Amino acid sequence: MFIAQAFKYYHQFWRYLIGSLIIIVASVIGQLPFTFAILYKKGFGILGATEADLMQVLDSNLNLFLLLLSFVFAMGGIVLVTKFLHHQPFVKLTTSREKIDWKRIAFGFTLIALFTIISTYWDYSNNPEHYVLNFKPVSFAILCVIAILMVPIQTSVEEYVFRGYLMQGFGILAKNRWFPLLLTSVIFGGLHFFNPEVDKLGNIIMIYYIGTGLLLGIMTLMDEGMELALGFHAGNNLVGVLLVTADWTAFQTESILKDVSTPTAGFQVILPVIIIYPIFLLIMAKVYKWKNWKEKLIGTIELPENTEDSVLNEI
Incomplete structure (x- = not known):
């Protein structure tokens, strides 16, 4: 079971607190190049500027x-x-299967990518006045390279933090499935509160x-792994970045429209x-033959067999 397998490794909750802090610090360090670039361009006068103003300082691709x-x-x-705090194989943070199922990732990606393309085309056809053609071949080509290489990393980080690391950590703490499902969803949504879309x-x-x-979260718990969520999130963000931009969105890009x-x-x-989301879940449930919805979404978590005493007793 996806959450329960974390019991086999160093799983004390203080480790998840320290681990979360380390991940946050790493992210903050990664934000320094953006900060230095803004300061180099505009100087300290930019301090106190709105997020919308900061987004206009640099070239959109940079x-x-x-x-x-x-x-x-x-x-x-x-x-x-x-690896070093939990001594857990990375695959076990990803899935309960013996190895990562790349076909599942591709299925999740394709499902949302097709939906986004079709729905955008439908809206463009019915409301052409809502869009302007933004396509610039060179800028778009650069965008494609950046987006294809880095957007999947961005979405994977969010999935590994919320549907992987915190899902397992909160699940071990509460020893049930509904608590980590609800809490990770609220935290995930809450972190988007400062996006410019909320102001607009x-x-x-x-x-x-x-x-x-x-x-x-439901995808992850029902499928006993993150693969569908990884693909779905990557498809949603990647196609969105390449297809449509707006002046009031978090990512303003050299997209087609x-x-x-x-x-x-x-x-x-x-x-x-x-x-729409329930339809996606029904499609996945049909394809992957999901059963026992109640148990997988709100049931208790049992300690796996053959869990070493040294891992259980370690503090």
């Missing part, structure tokens, strides 16, 4: 690269913490962010959570 660089450092922190659309967008965390419509928050914010 801006994206430096923003995503912090996730490269964070990934290094996750690898080190898993209002707090109602938090339903979408928390709901997305809940969707990815630019959304120039006036953003409004309403039922379209809640629609994915209550209708």
Whole structure:
């Protein structure tokens, strides 16, 4: 079982607290190049500027690269913490299977990528006045290289932290599944509270962010591994970065289209959570023959057999 297998390694909760701090420090170190680049460009007069102002200082491709660089450092922190603090094989932070199932990652990626492309094309066809063509061949080519290399790292870091590291840590603490599912979803959504989308659309967008965390958590628990969530998150962000940008989004890129419509928050914010996300889960449940929903989502966690006493008793 995905959460229970963490009992086989050094799993005391203080380790998860220290590990989380190490990952945060690694991420902060990774943010320094972006900070230095801003200071070099504008000097200390930029201090106190809004996030929107900071996003306009650098070239958009350089801006994206430096923003995503912090996730490269964070990934290094996750690898080190898993290996040296928990003595846990990285594959066991990823899945309950013997090895990572790349076909599952590809399925999750393809499902959301196709949906995003089709829904964007439909909206563009019906509301062309909401978009302007933003395609610049050279800039887009550079964007593709940066995005294809680094966006999957960004999304993987978020998945390994929330659906992997904290899901196992909170699961071991509570010895059930519903607590880590809800808590990681709320924390995941809460960390998006400072995104510029919240200022533009209002707090109602938090339903979408928390709901997305809940969707990815359900995928992980029902499938006993993170592969579907890894692929889904990467497909969502990568296609979004390449396809559409807007002046009020967290990532402003040299994408194909630019959304120039006036953003409004309403039922379209809640629609994915209550209708589209359940459809995604039903598709995955059909493909991967998910069963025992109640037990896998809210059941207790049993100590695995053959867990070494030295791991159990270590403090």
